[in-house]
Amino acid sequence: MTDSLAADAHAASSVTAEEEILRLAREEPELGQVAVAERLRQAGLRISPSGVRYLWQKHGLETAVKRLQALVEHRGGDAEGLTETQRRHLERGRLSERLARGDAAGGPAEGDQEPLERRRLILDAAARLFSAEGYDRTSIRDIARNVGLLPGSVYHYFPSKRELFLAVHREGFERTLERVKAAATSSDDPWECLERACEVHIEGIVGGSSIDRLAGSNLAISRNDELLQEIRPHRADYEAVFRTLIDALPLRAGTDRSLLRLFLLGGMNWIYLWYREGRRSPHDIAAAMVAMLRHGVQP
Structure with a gap:
């Protein structure tokens, strides 16, 4: 020091x-x-x-x-009090430590490592690098180096970078979609349901795992039309939940509900650019955004 x-x-x-x-x-x-x-x-x-x-x-x-x-x-060794995100983070960290110990100490050969553990490490590393560097600037070699594997080990689980990218998005969408669906049916008040769903969406972008953040943020960042076409069905399923939430709102006659939905999703997806940890929580941001939609900002 x-x-x-x-x-x-x-x-x-x-x-x-x-x-x-x-x-x-x-x-x-x-x-x-x-x-x-x-x-x-x-x-x-x-x-x-x-x-x-x-x-x-x-x-x-x-x-x-x-x-x-x-x-x-x-807490006496009890992990039950951790949030879902914290448990995932801790699990990933422990897996990385086990892999590092095996490599450093001449532990089990690569073929003896648990396949699901190896696949999880690769997905997490790929999500971190895709988020930080973008799809085009991230290579399989970069991902392999990040988890202490040879590139051939990554190709054993994912035949190409494209397939790995799609696997990350698929998992991220499925996990976030499950949580958003639960939030969307958590109350009899349609505005409260929308706010809770927005909170889950924002939490995935700024506070979830790398996989959650990549799936929740602006998908067009890759500027790869072929990839965007592959992602589109997953994105459509996700947006359908918000379409149902917006359709359930009591709104002024003539309101363009489709434009309102796109406005809200676009605003949330941009949060990853300006969010700073420790200022506003996902709950605070979601509540403020939904309140502005509901009541406006004119005095």
């Missing part, structure tokens, strides 16, 4: 800041160091993101997976 980081951590009124950082690590383990620093700033504690990371490292909490593991241990 550099002297500047030590001074930074100390200058934050170290005992109070450290306790608050450890509390957030337990209560919201997926928050990044920038979001934690912002939370502390709002509470009157000044510490930089690098200072947060130093204190995380001091307690062995420098990754979200380690913080989730600490949270489970704090």
